[in-house]
Amino acid sequence: MTVIDSRRTPLTFDSIVPGTGLAVALKLSRAxxxxxxxxxxxxxxxxxxxxxxxxxxxxxxxKVAEGECKFVVCxxxxxxxxxxxxxxxxxxxxxxxxxxxTIAARAVGAKRGILYLRGEYVYxxxxxxxxxxxxxxxxVLGAAIGGVAGFDFDVEIRMGAxxxxxxxxxxxxxxxxxQRGEPRNRPPFPVDTGFRNQPTVVxxxxxxxxxxxxxxxxxxxxxxxxxxxxxxxxxxxVSGDCDAPGVYEFPLGLTLRELLEQAGGTDAKAVQVGxxxxxxxxxAQFGRRIAFEDVATGGSIIVFGPHRDMLAVAKNFMEFFxxxxxxxxxxCREGNAKLLEGIRMLERGECSTAYLRELRLLGETMQLASKxxxxxSSPNAFLSIVEHFPDEVLGRSLAAAGGxx
Amino acid sequence: xxxxxxxxxxxxxxALVQRHGxxxxxxxxxxxxxxxxxxxxxxxxxxxVADELGLHPAEVYGVVSFYAFLGHEPRGRFVVRLCRTxxxxxxxxxxxxxxxxxxxxxxxxxxxxxxxxxxEWAACLxxxxxxxxxxxxxxxYTKVTPERVHAIVEDCRRVFGAxxxxxxxxxxxxxxxxxxxxxxxx
Numbered sequence: 001m002t003v004i005d006s007r008r009t010p011l012t013f014d015s016i017v018p019g020t021g022l023a024v025a026l027k028l029s030r031a032x033x034x035x036x037x038x039x040x041x042x043x044x045x046x047x048x049x050x051x052x053x054x055x056x057x058x059x060x061x062x063k064v065a066e067g068e069c070k071f072v073v074c075x076x077x078x079x080x081x082x083x084x085x086x087x088x089x090x091x092x093x094x095x096x097x098x099x100x101x102t103i104a105a106r107a108v109g110a111k112r113g114i115l116y117l118r119g120e121y122v123y124x125x126x127x128x129x130x131x132x133x134x135x136x137x138x139x140v141l142g143a144a145i146g147g148v149a150g151f152d153f154d155v156e157i158r159m160g161a162x163x164x165x166x167x168x169x170x171x172x173x174x175x176x177x178x179q180r181g182e183p184r185n186r187p188p189f190p191v192d193t194g195f196r197n198q199p200t201v202v203x204x205x206x207x208x209x210x211x212x213x214x215x216x217x218x219x220x221x222x223x224x225x226x227x228x229x230x231x232x233x234x235x236x237x238v239s240g241d242c243d244a245p246g247v248y249e250f251p252l253g254l255t256l257r258e259l260l261e262q263a264g265g266t267d268a269k270a271v272q273v274g275x276x277x278x279x280x281x282x283x284a285q286f287g288r289r290i291a292f293e294d295v296a297t298g299g300s301i302i303v304f305g306p307h308r309d310m311l312a313v314a315k316n317f318m319e320f321f322x323x324x325x326x327x328x329x330x331x332c333r334e335g336n337a338k339l340l341e342g343i344r345m346l347e348r349g350e351c352s353t354a355y356l357r358e359l360r361l362l363g364e365t366m367q368l369a370s371k372x373x374x375x376x377s378s379p380n381a382f383l384s385i386v387e388h389f390p391d392e393v394l395g396r397s398l399a400a401a402g403g404x405x
Numbered sequence: 406x407x408x409x410x411x412x413x414x415x416x417x418x419x420a421l422v423q424r425h426g427x428x429x430x431x432x433x434x435x436x437x438x439x440x441x442x443x444x445x446x447x448x449x450x451x452x453x454v455a456d457e458l459g460l461h462p463a464e465v466y467g468v469v470s471f472y473a474f475l476g477h478e479p480r481g482r483f484v485v486r487l488c489r490t491x492x493x494x495x496x497x498x499x500x501x502x503x504x505x506x507x508x509x510x511x512x513x514x515x516x517x518x519x520x521x522x523x524x525e526w527a528a529c530l531x532x533x534x535x536x537x538x539x540x541x542x543x544x545x546y547t548k549v550t551p552e553r554v555h556a557i558v559e560d561c562r563r564v565f566g567a568x569x570x571x572x573x574x575x576x577x578x579x580x581x582x583x584x585x586x587x588x589x590x591x
Contacts, residue, residue, distance in 0.1 A: 006534050081490040084531040119474045120486075120530050122543045159437055162473030164528055178432030180471040196430070239492035239533035246534045272491075302492055302533070316491045320528060326471075 006088050008246035008263070012213055012233050018095040019140070021215035025103045026146045030060065033107045037211060040219035041231035046075060046167075046204035047274060047298030048373070049230075052211065055201060058191040059108040062199035069111035071200040072104045072153075074208055077118045077172060079164040080275035081320060082300035085235040086205040088247045090117075090124050093209055094131045098155060100208025102140065103215060105153040108201055113155035116172055119162045128157060164324040168372050169202040171326070182328045183372035206235055206299070227253030230291035234299060238263045240272075241305030256295070257286040265303040270310060270388070275300035276317040277377035280310070280384040311393045314385045315343045321378040332375025335366040339382055349396040356386065356394070415453055417442065422457045432458060432468060436475055444520075445479040473528075481516045483561045485509075486527035486540040493536030496548075501537045504551040508558045522561070 025033050038053035064070055074097060078086040089097055101113045117125060132155055135141040145151045163181045165171045170184035173195050194200020203211075210232065214222045222232045230252035236259065239245045243264025250259065256273070260266050270282050273290065274297040281288060281295060288295050304313065318340040327333045342359040345351040351359075363379030370376045386393050421438050425431035435454060439446050446454075446469050455462040469475045487493075487502055506512055509522050516523040532538035535547035539557075546557055 078531055079528060081529040082492050082533050083529070084533055087531045118531075119472075120527065120540065123545060158434070160472075161433065161437060161475055162528070163471065175433065176430060178429040178468065180467055237533060239536070240495050245492075276491075302495075304495075308495070313491055316489070316494060320490070324528065 006084060006237075006246040007092075008238075008244055009248045009250075011093075011235070011247075011249045013089070013093045013096055013209060016096055016213050016216050018099060018212075021096075021212035022099050022102055022140060022146065024215045025106055026148055026151075030107055030109070033103070033215075034060065036219050037107070037214060040214045040222040042207070042210055042214060042222065043230070043292060044204055045206035045210060045234065045298065047080070047277075047296065049292045049296055052203065052207055055191055055203075056104065056107045058189070059110075059199045059201045062192045064198055068196060068198045070105075070109055070198055071195045072101050072108070072110045072113045073169075073172065073176070073195065073200055073202045074101050074113070074115045074155075074205055075167065075169065075172060075202050076121070076205050077116055077160050077167040078121070078205070079118055079167045080277065080298055080300055081317070082237060082239055082272065082275045082302045083298060084237045084239075085247050085299050087121060087124070089205050089209050089235070090121070090128065094128055095135075096209040096212045097205055098131065098135060098141070100203075100211040101155055102145065102153055103211050104201055104203060104208065106145075106151060108199070110201065111152055111154075113153060114176060114195070115155060115157045116160060116166070116176065117157055118160040118166075122159060125157060125159070132157070163326075164320075165326045165372070165374050168374060171372070172202065173200065180326070182326045183374075185371070204298075225251040227289070227291050227293070229293045234290075236290075236297075236299045236301050238265075238301045238303065240301075240303035241265060241268060241308065242303045250290075253289050253291045255287050255289055256281060259290065259301065260286065260303065263301075263303070265305075267306055268303045269306045269308065270304045270385075272302040272304070272313070272381065273297045273300070274380075275302075276320050276381060277373070279380050280313070280388065282388040309392070310385045310389045311343065311346055311396070314382045314393075315340070315347065317381045318343055318378070321374070325374060325378070329369075329371040329375060331366045331369040332371070332378065335362055335370070335375065336378055338362055339379060343382065346393050347396065351394070353394070360386065411449060414443070414447070414450055418450060418453045418457060422454075427458060429458065429460070432460070432465070433472075436465075436469060440475050443479075444482065446475055446477055447479075448477055451477070479516070479520065481521050481523035483521060483541055484523045484525060485557075486525050486530070487513075488528075488530040488532065488536060488538045489526045490529040490533065490536075492529075492533035493538055496536040498537045500551045501539070501549050501554060504554040505558075508554050522558070 034053050034056050042052045043049040141154050143152045160166050166175045166181040168183050171181040175181040176195055190200045190202055226232050233249050234252050236248045270280050272280050273295045321336045322340050325332045325336050363383045366379050367376050421435045425434045436446055451465040452462050455465045511524055513524050530538045532547055537549045538547050
């Protein structure tokens with residue numbers, strides 16, 4: 001299999017021998033296993049940063065209906081623009097991801113696992129199916145895993161069908177249940193009422209691989225990396241105007257400037273952190289730290305060189321959100337369309353400052369009133385770009401707009 | 406639709422229900438397999454699936470119309486999906502898009518009259534470090550240039566000619582290993 005190798009730094013995952021983490025996990029009681037993950041201070045790698053051990057504790061304590069079971073779902077619906085680290089993990093480190101799912105199943109008492117793979121990654125599926133078959137043969141999936149009586153767990157792969165919103169965990173579960181991928185109201189949370197209304201742990205691909213590393217190397221190793229509130233190493237998907245785009249591993253808490261030095265993009269005028277749903281950080285703020293307490297991200301870093309038109313960037317993102325909004329709630333469905341209309345007015349140089357203020361208020365309303373993360377975060381890029389680059393977005397003329405793209 | 410082909414579609418659906426189960430959570434896999442084999446989920450198929458699973462056809466239509474990879478209009482044998490995310494755009498997607506339209510003679514969102522090609526925009530393909538990127542069915546092409554577009558299209562045309570009667574998965578297996586630079590052989 002020819003693989004596009006995106007790795008630009010050595011990864012911690014290279015040093016993890018598959019099987020080590022699970023072997024450690026099987027020697028621990030379920031409570032001690034969750035305590036180990038808690039001691040690492042691991043927070044979800046998908047972007048939201050929810051403490052993994054807390055999620056597992058809730059699922060472990062939740063009750064299962066008669067004849068049903070708990071589920072572990074690996075969220076491999078990597079759809080955030082500018083993110084591709086999960087593709088690398090699923091290509092190069094799939095055993096560690098499945099091992100993480102098995103450890104999670106042990107911790108919460110799940111019998112079934114589902115890898116929800118986005119439709120665009122269907123070409124990864126044959127290798128993933130082969131890995132699952134190998135694991136069943138080796139006895140690390142199936143009945144009595146590792147010889148532990150009663151520890152039965154198997155994983156199936158389910159394909160997405162081209163819907164960004166299905167990366168939101170409740171929309172993902174709706175999709176698994178054969179519904180439109182429309183997010184649910186929360187609470188109840190999936191840890192209590194998830195797939196088939198049973199307790200379900202939904203973790204990102206990188207989170208599960210990190211769990212395997214934490215069990216294999218011990219929680220201390222992980223907690224010592226990163227900052228106080230953002231422990232551990234993190235993968236970053238770096239793209240755009242830099243010398244060496246690709247996947248990088250750094251401890252959390254490094255500054256944007258440090259990251260740009262590594263990737264060769266120090267002349268950038270702005271960086272979009274967190275993909276289309278993230279924020280745009282101008283050069284003056286490159287001293288900010290990538291961490292949950294400062295600029296949070298699922299790992300997407302898009303670099304914009306000095307000559308880039310930032311309004312065109314905002315337009316690209318807003319077109320994406322208009323396309324991908326599920327349409328269920330009004331702030332998101334109508335708000336994204338109005339913001340895109342506003343961006344087109346700005347592009348033509350037909351937007352007054354008063355109307356731009358209205359658009360910003362609309363964006364803030366969407367952040368507060370939208371039902372799920374998509375609508376709550378879709379105005380971020382637009383709001384940060386008009387805040388940091390007012391002279392670039394106001395007073396344009398059509399000729400200038402045509403010339404800068 | 407001819408009665409014979411309706412019968413065949415019905416048989417296909419029953420086999421898929423047999424394989425995936427008669428529960429609601431089997432709906433998406435059934436529809437995905439139908440899409441792969443028939444290049445669409447026709448209205449008649451939605452009715453049959455609804456009957457088999459005990460759903461209202463409107464429920465099935467709701468699902469088919471929600472997901473970008475499903476649809477009731479026939480798509481081409483080869484669906485070309487060009488990534489339109491900003492990272493690829495920075496690497497100059499626009500001339501690739503233009504040349505795809507030129508080579509295929511259709512605009513984005515259209516299917517060639519011979520039913521061979523559909524041209525679509527895709528949300529981020531997760532190949533942001535090697536754009537412009539596109540997918541042809543489940544085959545990946547990276548660092549695409551306008552010049553390479555012709556070779557990519559010709560690659561598909563060759564396969565189509567030799568295996569026109571074959572179903573989608575078989576046609577995939579028969580595709581020659583990609584010779585063009587930057588391609589991936591899954």
